[in-house]
Amino acid sequence: MIIRKLTILSAIISLFTVSAATAGTLDTVKGQGFFNCGVSQGVPGFSNPDSDGNWSGIDVDVCRAVSAAIFGTPDNVKYVPLTAKERFTALQSGEIDVLSRNTTWTLSRDAQIGLEFAGVNFYDGQGFMVRSDSGITSAMELDGASVCTNLGTTTELNMADFFRANGMSYEPVVFEKADEVVNAYDEGRCDTYTTDKSGLAAQRTKLADPDAHVVLPETISKEPLGPVVREGDGDWADIVRWSLNAMIEAEEFGLDKGSASSTCATTGNPVVARLCGKEGGNGAALNLGDSWSYDIISQVGNYGDIYEANVGANTPVGLARAGSPNASYKNGGVLYAPPAR
């Protein structure tokens, strides 16, 4: 009797959960003709305004790639600027469908109810910047240094861990805003400035004499940044994950934004043909059209294109890709996409 009651109860519960999950994000998004993408309030090279007031950056390009995969055009995205604190709420409450806001993939966040990481679009890590004339060449020489950093971030905790693990002392000088930290460092109120290396590179351009400063080689933390989606909608997560993977694999096989149409017309390589959408199957598996990956590559670009356009060595952000984890696995990096087949 009790078992029967429990069965009925569980049936009722499952009825509710099923009805909540039936409206898939992809159907909703296709129906409304756009999706909402959560971005930052301005991180140079990741999500920032260009001079015309349009969003650009490597995080923004992930959203554009997803839009290209679904709609065949990168512009069916509505960008929602979010603070670091409200980003996860916005995703859980359905205000946004993809969160692409330099968010570090960690166990606690992934395990948290409602969040699922869909990949890594930038491998970041915390580093130190010092004045060239200080003669310091390694973070191990920073014993007793005063360190400028932001208040209440994991940056502060990583720094504490690093100094404690190496038996060194330090004096923290913390500020609320990145601008204040940079000014304090520039005015000489501390010996070194620590934040994620991407941040160091961007902030360096704000210093009075950028060439008089060097970023030390040590990376003291792992900060894999990537897009996040709501948990419990695997189809939607697949689309975001494979939009990113398609860009990485396209680079591996030499398919880039400029030459996509000519390469696709002549290719004999089955992998490239699949990315070009000439051999079917991939699109149907993702509930998308067969040209989904071709649309991404020809309109947004491959991973190398979006890296060099937004944060590469020739941009003001100036993060050299060679030798960093963001290089392809063939060039000594860790960027590796599972095969799109």
Place this chain on the structure above:
Amino acid sequence: MNTEIKDSIEVTKPPIASIGIIGWLRKNLFSSWSNTILTLLGIYILYSIIPSFISWAFIDASFVGSTKQECSKEGACWIFIKENLKLIFYGLYPSEELWRINSMYFVLLVCGIYILIPNLKYKGWVGSFLLILFPILSVVMFSGGFGLETVETRLWGGLFLTLVIAGVGIVLSLPIGVMLALGRRSKLPVVSLLSTIFIEIWRGVPLITVLFMASNMFPLFMPEGVNFDKLIRALIGVMFFSAAYLAEVVRGGLQAMPKGQYEAAQAMGLSYWRMMALVILPQSLKMVIPAIIGSFIAIFKDTTLVLVIGLFDFLGIIQFVGTNPDWLGFSHEGYVFAAVIFWIFCFGMSRYSQNLEKKLDTGR
């Protein structure tokens, strides 16, 4: 007897050292050795700040050009402000729809000037147009509808958004504040209790908490997929917050009224609402004009807090524009520009309040 003496003594002028500029200086700046030290210190501080600021902001500054490279290293780069002016003033609002904002600015300006010119007819009509029709018209013009393209509030930003938030906060919070003040002094226990609770709750939490709750907690209470516009959530928060403060200001004015005024109004047979509207409120609001305008200025400056919920107000958009990789490193220029614009608005409000006080100073 006294008058005789006065008449008999020749009127002598005060010594030269106690009148004119020298006299003023002696009296106000060098009256004692401690005052002299403070004066010299003040002059030294001004001397060390002002010349370097002027040479940074004007003499060494770059005004002409369109790229970062054309800026001098020594001075301010006003090109940064010039090139991003559209973003700073209107946020991400679509360029081809800017005429909608501009035309509403124009209407506001014309009506405002009309009201400020003394002795013109139909001022009441213009005033009620501004208070009733203008807001409705603004909603349609700014957000779209009736054949106009829809512009979502997430695209609103810059000085425009600051003015919208401050405008809504100021215009709506005064009537709500007056009602709350009357409610708190009401003899009906339920009305009085509810008003008191409302006022004390909103006054008891910082605005930043209100905004944070509105943006982070509120969506979690709603069913999935139901989304209130973030700007509306923020507007309601700002409005209630400032209404609670204004209620206490107005209550101060009500309490300062002599009891005789209430009794006289009642003796004339006026009902409660007529007594309030015709006798008590006009006099008590007049008394608290400086405090009310003070609250308005505070609201105007508090609007910058919406940055914490991801809205780009005037200050927020200046920080945002500074993250464009082509324009990294000009936060000083941005903050100085923001300070100047904020000062112009706040100083304007404060002058208007003094003007209003003088004009209404009829009673005593």
